[in-house]
Amino acid sequence: MSEKKIYNLFPDPIFRYKLENYEQINEELLGYILDLQKKDSVGNNRSNRGGWHSPNFDLVNAGPPINFINNFKDFLKQIITNEFGWEYIPNKQRIVAMWAIINKKNSYNVKHNHQNCYLSSAYYLKKPKNSGDITFFDPKEVKTYRFPEAKKNTDYSVEQITIKPEEGDLLIFPSYLYHEVGKNLTNEERIVVSFNIDIGY
Amino acid sequence: MKNYQLYKIFPSPVFHYSLENKQELNIELKDYILNLKKKNEKGLKKSNQGGWHSPMFDILNDHLAKKFTIIFENYVKKSVEEIGWNYDSDRVKIEAMWSIINKKGSFNIQHNHPNAYLSAAYYVKFPEKSGNIKFFDPREQKNIRYPKITKYTEISAPIVEITPKEGDLLIFPAYLYHAVSENLAEEDRIIVSFNVDIKYR
Numbered sequence: 001m002s003e004k005k006i007y008n009l010f011p012d013p014i015f016r017y018k019l020e021n022y023e024q025i026n027e028e029l030l031g032y033i034l035d036l037q038k039k040d041s042v043g044n045n046r047s048n049r050g051g052w053h054s055p056n057f058d059l060v061n062a063g064p065p066i067n068f069i070n071n072f073k074d075f076l077k078q079i080i081t082n083e084f085g086w087e088y089i090p091n092k093q094r095i096v097a098m099w100a101i102i103n104k105k106n107s108y109n110v111k112h113n114h115q116n117c118y119l120s121s122a123y124y125l126k127k128p129k130n131s132g133d134i135t136f137f138d139p140k141e142v143k144t145y146r147f148p149e150a151k152k153n154t155d156y157s158v159e160q161i162t163i164k165p166e167e168g169d170l171l172i173f174p175s176y177l178y179h180e181v182g183k184n185l186t187n188e189e190r191i192v193v194s195f196n197i198d199i200g201y
Numbered sequence: 202m203k204n205y206q207l208y209k210i211f212p213s214p215v216f217h218y219s220l221e222n223k224q225e226l227n228i229e230l231k232d233y234i235l236n237l238k239k240k241n242e243k244g245l246k247k248s249n250q251g252g253w254h255s256p257m258f259d260i261l262n263d264h265l266a267k268k269f270t271i272i273f274e275n276y277v278k279k280s281v282e283e284i285g286w287n288y289d290s291d292r293v294k295i296e297a298m299w300s301i302i303n304k305k306g307s308f309n310i311q312h313n314h315p316n317a318y319l320s321a322a323y324y325v326k327f328p329e330k331s332g333n334i335k336f337f338d339p340r341e342q343k344n345i346r347y348p349k350i351t352k353y354t355e356i357s358a359p360i361v362e363i364t365p366k367e368g369d370l371l372i373f374p375a376y377l378y379h380a381v382s383e384n385l386a387e388e389d390r391i392i393v394s395f396n397v398d399i400k401y402r
Contacts, residue, residue, distance in 0.1 A: 081352075083354060176340070
C-alpha cells in the first residue's frame with residue numbers, strides 16, 4: 001500500500017470550557033438578568049425571534065458580570081496566547097459587549113455573525129434538553145456554493161455543525177463564523193449570556 | 202492537561218500520497234515530458250514565472266497519457282471517498298493534465314484552478330530547495346484583519362508550506378490558492394499537475 005497523510009488546513013476553532021463553580025455564577029447572573037428584564041421587558045431586537053434580548057450588561061462597575069469575567073479570564077489568556085498565538089497585552093483584550101438572551105418556548109435565533117470583533121461567545125446559564133442547539137456554518141462560500149453530490153457527511157463535506165452544550169459551558173469562536181440557534185421545544189426557558197472580544201494594540 | 206475542548210471544524214484537506222512503483226513511473230513521465238518539450242519549447246503561460254508549462258497532455262488519445270491518468274485515478278478515488286463525495290468512475294474525471302519544469306530561479310505565482318473540484322501536483326523530480334508548495338487560507342474575513350501574531354499555530358497561520366518528496370502526489374480542493382517558491386537548486390524541478398471535475402446530471 002502507498003503511504004497516506006492528510007493535512008487538515010485552516011480549520012475554524014470552537015473552544016468549549018466548563019466554568020468552575022458555575023452553579024454559583026449562574027445564580028448571580030440569573031438575578032442580574034431578571035433584574036434587567038424587569039426594567040426593560042421589551043429588550044432589543046437582533047437575531048432573536050420570540051426571545052428576549054437584554055440591553056448590554058454593565059462592564060464598568062463591580063457586579064455579577066465582572067465576577068463572571070474573572071472566572072474565565074485565565075482560560076481566555078491561554079487560548080489567545082497558546083492556541084491562536086496572538087500577542088497578549090493585559091488590557092488590550094477587551095470584552096466590548098455582553099448581553100443575555102432568554103428563549104422561551106418556540107423562540108430561536110436566526111443565522112448571524114458578530115461584526116467588529118475577533119472572538120464571540122455563548123455561555124449557557126440555563127439549557128434544558130431540546131431548548132435549541134447552536135449550529136455553525138462553514139464560512140467558505142467557495143466550497144458551499146457549488147459542490148458534488150455527497151454520499152456521506154465527513155469533516156470535509158459538511159457545511160454546518162451543531163454543538164450541544166450543557167449548563168456551565170462557555171463556547172468561544174471566531175466572530176466571523178455564522179451561527180443560528182434552533183427552536184426551544186421545551187416549556188422551560190433557555191438562557192444564554194453572549195459577549196464579544198476585541199483586541200487592539 | 203488542557204481543561205477545555207477544541208473543535209477544529211471545516212478544514213480544507215490536502216491528501217498526501219507516496220506512490221508505489223514511483224521510480225518506473227517517473228522515468229516514463231520524464232521521457233514523455235521532455236518529448237513534449239522538444240516539440241513545443243515555448244510552452245504555455247499560466248502561473249509559471251521562468252518555468253516551462255507544457256501543452257495539455259492528450260489524455261483522450263495518447264496511450265501513455267491515458268496510462269498516467271489511470272494510475273492517478275486510484276488516488277483521486279481515495280480522496281473523493283475520504284471527502285465523502287459520491288464516487289462514480291463515469292462522472293469523476295481527470296479533465297486536464299500538464300507538466301511544469303522549473304529551472305533555477307523559476308517559481309509559480311499564487312493561483313487556483315477554476316472549473317474543477319480537485320487539483321493535484323505529482324512530483325516527478327524534486328531536488329532539495331527546488332521550491333515548496335504554499336497553500337493560502339481561503340477565508341478572507343480572517344486574513345484581512347487579525348491581531349498581532351507572535352506564534353504561528355494551526356489556527357492562526359495564513360499560509361501552510363509543504364515539502365514533498367519525489368514520487369509524492371498531493372490532491373487538494375481546486376479552490377485552494379497556492380504558489381510555488383523559487384527553485385534555488387541547480388537542477389530542474391519537474392511536476393505533473395491535473396484537475397478533476399465531477400459531473401452530476
